[in-house]
Amino acid sequence: MTTMRDVAEHAGVSIATVSFVINNTKPVTQATRARIEASMEALGYRPNAVARALASRRTRVLALAYPALDHRLGGSGMEFMIAAARRAGEHGYHLMMWPGTNDGREMTDLLGQRMVDGVILMEVQLDDPRVRPLQASKTPYALIGRTADPSDSLHVDIDFEQTVTDAVRHLYDLGHRRIVLVTGTQVSESYYNYGPYVRTERAFVDVTARLGLEPVIVASGHDAGAGRELAQRLRTEQPDATAVVLLNEFAAIGLLIGLHHQQLRVPDDLSIVSMVTSDEMASLAEPTLTIMRSPGTELGELAVEHLVRQMTTGQRPDPVLLPSILVPGESTSPPPRTPIGRR
């Protein structure tokens, strides 16, 4: 294997000079740099990343702290990770997966080992125990999601407030006046602390108030079975409902199926909008779901861009909220004359 010594001999310079070029630790003349790079190319030399990391104090690695809790917020976890890894690669970084526990102590341990130049946190909780160790360590970080007080963290998030507002307005414009929001079940404490649900619910209360509608929020689990089960409950619990907005695509499809089992038709008898959903998931439903499309890829790319900019300029870019765009499918229409619960 070619060493720095081989390169130095080939280029006719000292090992130290080769090190300066590789690690960017001291300026070197253009001519010398060119000669060293030519020698590296000729000999097929590749810098030992570990030695380089030690010398330059940069590992060129970013940690991706992936979610432990299975909130199933749109199946775009993979889409996000791959987009982030690809964008990181374009900037010369690798992503390292950090364990998915929402644990401040584990974060402290990992940061102490100094393996990474920056951290991306996925599935941020409103009160997230991983954030304080990050701030204390001075490691640059980006949050995917927002804590309750996002003012001093670099964050990228889906604009849940705008998304649910757009979904409700779409239904209001079609003529709906009894719209139900379905969010994650409240039996688990983690959901009280989960930004997407809390933000969506608050914004739903706001937009319905502005439109003079009653803010009806119903809990459901986050799988197809829960959606099917919801179809049974809806008629009796919300007899006047003519439209439903769901925060979980599996529950949305389950709801569709459950309604079919009761010989009810979507959208004729009930309109459905699924938030934070992918085009692929929308196409698995019959009729195809009207969705607020999950921006998984853009989130992944933006998270990396923001973190890299922070690391290179030393300045925090402004937080970014990404919209979840309405993609009309076949699951919404004007409301029926009589709601399904009143027949």
Place this chain on the structure above:
Amino acid sequence: MTTMRDVAEHAGVSIATVSFVINNTKPVTQATRARIEASMEALGYRPNAVARALASRRTRVLALAYPALDHRLGGSGMEFMIAAARRAGEHGYHLMMWPGTNDGREMTDLLGQRMVDGVILMEVQLDDPRVRPLQASKTPYALIGRTADPSDSLHVDIDFEQTVTDAVRHLYDLGHRRIVLVTGTQVSESYYNYGPYVRTERAFVDVTARLGLEPVIVASGHDAGAGRELAQRLRTEQPDATAVVLLNEFAAIGLLIGLHHQQLRVPDDLSIVSMVTSDEMASLAEPTLTIMRSPGTELGELAVEHLVRQMTTGQRPDPVLLPSILVPGESTSPPPRTPIGRR
């Protein structure tokens, strides 16, 4: 930040002795080790992973070369990665995501940087350009999937041969005698080189021959739209078909939907089995799909176990083929008296 020097002073030993304990490079008495570890605990010392990597020549990092090609072989990519990351963590390793290009040269570059102790390759092609650089570098690796000649690589794979054989037998036992296999479209060259399709097709030809059936193989794209479109073609192209086995869960659900649009019922008019599918995807269909369940989690754990065993013992564990178990849903039944294409 606590340094090795601080620990050495606290424990009353030399820095070199502390280094021996941290990096496991030289034996140290039990008493001395205990004293040093107590000092580390008391001072909150965490070894600098980079320095440790350089000293011990072990980075404690495994690379996960994730798929670039979007074959959509069961949505279990995320399930696999998270299971692998979790199991790696239990063994004291981190996973680093390596870019998803199926490129030998990129693999050579990455290996040359010596950032990782081992590599896991996902989505292995029959003739995979990433394998030779791995063998040449002597870096331990595990293949998820098999090349055409798997005899000298450590691999973990789904047993596609057994899976399709079990699927066909299930249908044969229900009375089906005209079974169609649907695999990825052959318009793209990458699919000719794609183990899961090639192995499944070969085994399908074998099992149908053994059962005295005709081996009918049909191409379809790998999304719901392609499945819906297949529903139209099937009647005219395969008029005697009474059962379909699909290698893509999105196409399977699309096929279900397409058949509904023609007022055909599953399983009454046509039985469907979806291979390498998750329980969640099965539940999104109506009726729920009968599946050969994708072992994504087990694959991820096994890949790491095998690689770690190889790295610690220096011996290659035997390859492992994991079955994809039949999970009956509601999409298979005895065949109709008259196939849909003959009515």
